[in-house]
Amino acid sequence: MISQLTCLCFLAGAGITQVYAEESCPYPSSIKFVNGYFQATNGRTQWKSREVDLPDFANSFIGALFTPSNGKERENGLLDRCVYRMGNGKIVALQYDRPGQPTTMSLTSSLHWELAVDPLKLDVYVCLDSQPDNCAFTVEI
Incomplete structure (x- = not known):
């Protein structure tokens, strides 16, 4: 009886616990x-350009x-884009694409992001590492 009650409490708690997954930009x-x-699929995440x-x-x-x-x-915050240089030299940005699902993202577990100011004088974080895995972020799912 006690083990059944323990399992029930665990399952109930798991339903209201937030789940986090570490993600990164897709490899070229x-x-x-x-x-x-x-387009790219990275785990359960879809990425798409304009x-x-x-x-x-x-x-x-x-x-x-x-x-x-x-x-x-x-x-x-929001991972705004992952940026790539194409074979013809042009630049293409892919955006995180999980339609219909609200997404909360954070940089709490990654040290490769640096604070910067964009042209509109807004604070942003940039990751200029050549390895997409180093531009990791955490997604609340």
Whole structure:
């Protein structure tokens, strides 16, 4: 009886506990051109570019941009984009794409992000490491 009650309490608590998953920008080799968009799947996460004219391949990862929700805090915000240089030299940005699901992101477990100010004088964090895994972030799912 006690073990059944313990299991029931554990399952009830698990239903209201927030779950966090560490994510990162996709590697260039995983980016594909599909129906006018560059797309990638990284774990359970979809990434998608804006519509583009010509197919190409992602040659290298340039970096990523994180926009905090409040001031300079790293605990709550949005990974705005992952940026890549394509084979033809053009730049393409992929955005985190989980339709219909509210997303909370943080940089609490990554040290590769540096505070910067964008052209509109807003605080942002940039990761300019050449390895997408080093531009990791945490997603509340």
